Amino acid sequence: MDLCSETARRHAVLSVAPMLEWTDRHFRYFLRLLTKHTLLYTEMVTCGALLHGDVAQILAFDARERPLVLQLAGSDPRQLARAVRIADAWGFTAYNLNVGCPSDRVQEGRFGACLMREPERVAELVAAMRAVTRLPVTVKCRIGVDERDRYDDLAAFVATVAQGGCDTFIVHARKAWLKGLSPKENRTVPPLRYEFVHRLKRDFPGLTIVLNGGVDSLDQAAAHLDRVDGVMIGRAAYHNPYLLAEADRRFFGGRRPPPSREDVLRAYLPYVRKQLAAGVRLHAMTRHLLGLYHGQPGARRWRRHLSAAGSRADAGIEVLTAWLARQEAVDGGGANVV
Structure with a gap:
C-alpha cells in the first residue's frame, strides 16, 4: 500500500458524509476547528459541472480542510478520467465515486445508485479514474437497489468493482428505491441492514469497508468499529457538529482536550x-x-x-x-x- 492509500485508509476510521448544500468549504473549515483528523468529503460534483463550469469555484478549498476527499458522479469513463486529471492539481486526499444517490436528477444522468445495476461499468469507471492518478479511488454505494437487495447481490457488486482497482467501499446500510421514494425518504424508509456491511468485511477481509447510515454518536461509531474498518457519520454531524469535538482523542490518538x-x-x-x-x-x-x-x-x-x-x-x-x-x-x- 502506497503512502497516499495509507493516509486515506487511516483517516477513514471516522468520516463525515458528502451532503449536497451542506458540506461546502465553509462548513468543512468549521469542522476542522473541532477535529483535525476526521476524513471530510466535498459535496457531490458531477463530471459535467467540472468539465464545463468554473473549476476554481467548484474545487477551491483551504489547505486546512485536508484530509479531504472529492466525490465525483458520472457514468462515462473518459469524462471521469478528465475530471480526475483536472482535480489532481488541487491537492485532494482521494477521490470517491458516487454509486449511492437515488435522486431522479442523478438517475437521468445515469449515475448514482442506478449504477449498482451495472457493476461491470462501475469497475470500468474506477479503472479509468485510477489510470490517471496516484490517489486512491473509492466507491460509495448502497446495500442494494429495488429488488436487487440480497446480500449475494451486494457481494457480487463489490467483488466485480474491486477488480477495477477499488479497495475501499463506503456502504450505506440501506437499499435505495429508484422509484416511489424521494431522496429524503430513501434515507429513512428502507430498513438499516448493518449485518450486510459487517458480513461484507468478514467476506472481503482484504478490502477497507466503511459503514454509513443511521450513526448519530461517537459511541455508535465505536461499536461498529469492532466489525468494520471505518464509520461515516452524515446528518448527525451537521445538526450537532460538536459531537466531533472528541473524535481526535477517541479515534486518532489525540491528547488535547476538546475546545469549548x-x-x-x-x-x-x-x-x-x-x-x-x-x-x-x-x-x-x-x-x-x-x-x-x-x-x-x-x-x-x-x-x-x-x-x-x-x-x-x-x-x-x-x-x-x-x-x-x-x-x-x-x-x-x-x-x-x-
Whole structure:
C-alpha cells in the first residue's frame, strides 16, 4: 500500500458524509476547528459541472480542510478520467465515486445508485479514474437497489468493482428505491441492514469497508468499529457538529482536550473576516453553525440570534463577536452556558 492509500485508509476510521448544500468549504473549515483528523468529503460534483463550469469555484478549498476527499458522479469513463486529471492539481486526499444517490436528477444522468445495476461499468469507471492518478479511488454505494437487495447481490457488486482497482467501499446500510421514494425518504424508509456491511468485511477481509447510515454518536461509531474498518457519520454531524469535538482523542490518538464551543467560534473569526472581505455573505457561513449548541440550554436563543442577525445582507463579524461578548458577560467565557 502506497503512502497516499495509507493516509486515506487511516483517516477513514471516522468520516463525515458528502451532503449536497451542506458540506461546502465553509462548513468543512468549521469542522476542522473541532477535529483535525476526521476524513471530510466535498459535496457531490458531477463530471459535467467540472468539465464545463468554473473549476476554481467548484474545487477551491483551504489547505486546512485536508484530509479531504472529492466525490465525483458520472457514468462515462473518459469524462471521469478528465475530471480526475483536472482535480489532481488541487491537492485532494482521494477521490470517491458516487454509486449511492437515488435522486431522479442523478438517475437521468445515469449515475448514482442506478449504477449498482451495472457493476461491470462501475469497475470500468474506477479503472479509468485510477489510470490517471496516484490517489486512491473509492466507491460509495448502497446495500442494494429495488429488488436487487440480497446480500449475494451486494457481494457480487463489490467483488466485480474491486477488480477495477477499488479497495475501499463506503456502504450505506440501506437499499435505495429508484422509484416511489424521494431522496429524503430513501434515507429513512428502507430498513438499516448493518449485518450486510459487517458480513461484507468478514467476506472481503482484504478490502477497507466503511459503514454509513443511521450513526448519530461517537459511541455508535465505536461499536461498529469492532466489525468494520471505518464509520461515516452524515446528518448527525451537521445538526450537532460538536459531537466531533472528541473524535481526535477517541479515534486518532489525540491528547488535547476538546475546545469549548466559544473557543471554536473564536477560532472561526479570522476565516469569517477573510471571507467577508472576499465578498462572501455572512449567512453563507453562519447557516452551518445553527447546531453548534445542540442539546444545550438556550440553544434556541443561539439559533434565533443567527437567523435574525446573520441573515441580513449587511451582516458582519459583529454578529459572532456580540454573541461571544454576551457569553463572556454571563460566565466569563469558559463555559458552554447559553
